[in-house]
Amino acid sequence: MGAAGGTLGEYTRNQLSSLHDVVGTAGDDSAQLLGELLGTAAGRSLAEPPGWPSDIADDSTPVEFSIAFNDNGERHLRILGETSPGTGSHTDHRNAERLLEKIAGARGLPLDRFRAIRDLFLPADSGALFALWFSFIFRPDTPPDLKVYLNPAARGPEHDRGSVAEGLS
Numbered sequence: 472m473g474a475a476g477g478t479l480g481e482y483t484r485n486q487l488s489s490l491h492d493v494v495g496t497a498g499d500d501s502a503q504l505l506g507e508l509l510g511t512a513a514g515r516s517l518a519e520p521p522g523w524p525s526d527i528a529d530d531s532t533p534v535e536f537s538i539a540f541n542d543n544g545e546r547h548l549r550i551l552g553e554t555s556p557g558t559g560s561h562t563d564h565r566n567a568e569r570l571l572e573k574i575a576g577a578r579g580l581p582l583d584r585f586r587a588i589r590d591l592f593l594p595a596d597s598g599a600l601f602a603l604w605f606s607f608i609f610r611p612d613t614p615p616d617l618k619v620y621l622n623p624a625a626r627g628p629e630h631d632r633g634s635v636a637e638g639l640s
Contacts, residue, residue, distance in 0.1 A: 480506060480513030483534055487550070490536055494548045496609040501550070504607050504615070507570055509534065510555040525553055526600050547610040553601055564593050564602030571603065574617060585619070588638040592621035599625045 484502050491501065506513055512522055512533055525533040534552040541547075554566045568589075575582050594602050604620035621638075623631040 477517055478513060479515045479517060479532065480509055482517055483509065483513075486536060490538065490548050491609070494538055494546045494609070494611075496546075496548050496611050501607065501609060501615065504574075505534070505550060505552075507573065508550070508552045508554055508605055508607075510566060510570075512555045523556060527551055527553055527604065545610070547608055549609070550607045551604060552606075553604050556602070567603035567605075568593075570605070571619060578614075578617070580617065588621075591634040591638050592623065592625050594622065594625040599627075 483505060487501055487505055491497070515522060521531045521533070523533075524531040527533050528535040533555065534550060537549045537551065539547050539549060554570050556564070556566060571582070571585070574580070599622050601620075601622050602625065603622075606616075606618040606620065608616040608618070610616075623635050626634060
C-alpha cells in the first residue's frame, strides 16, 4: 500500500482527493461512493494484510484508480473496485448486489437487464475470482458514470462462452 499507518479508507480517500485535483473533476460524492464500495474494508488498518485477496490491484487491495485521456485532451478519473464479500469468499456476492441496488436506487438506474442475466454471471461455488466489479467514472461537470463488470467464468471456465452468448441474446 505504501503507507504504514491509518486505514484503507483514509488512504484511498486521500489518493482520490489528490487525483480529483490533478484531473480537475469534482469529487462531490466520490468519497461516499468509495466508502460504500470499500464497506467494512475501509476501516482495516494498513498495517494488516487484506481481509481477502482481491484481484483488482496487484497488492490485493479492492480498489484501483486510473486516469484516462480522450483524443480531445479531456481527462477523466476512474475508480475500479470490488466490495467486501460478506464471508470473505469471492462466491459471496450478496454485498455486491446490495451495493448495486443501493446505487441504482439512489440514481434512478434500472436494473431489469442485470436481473435478467444475473444468474449467468454470479458465482455459485465455482472458485470464481470475483462476482461484481464496479467502475465509477468522473468527468468534469457531469455526474459520475457507473459500470458493472460481470464475470463470464463465474459458473466455471467451461461455461464462459455459453454464458456470454446467452447473456447477449
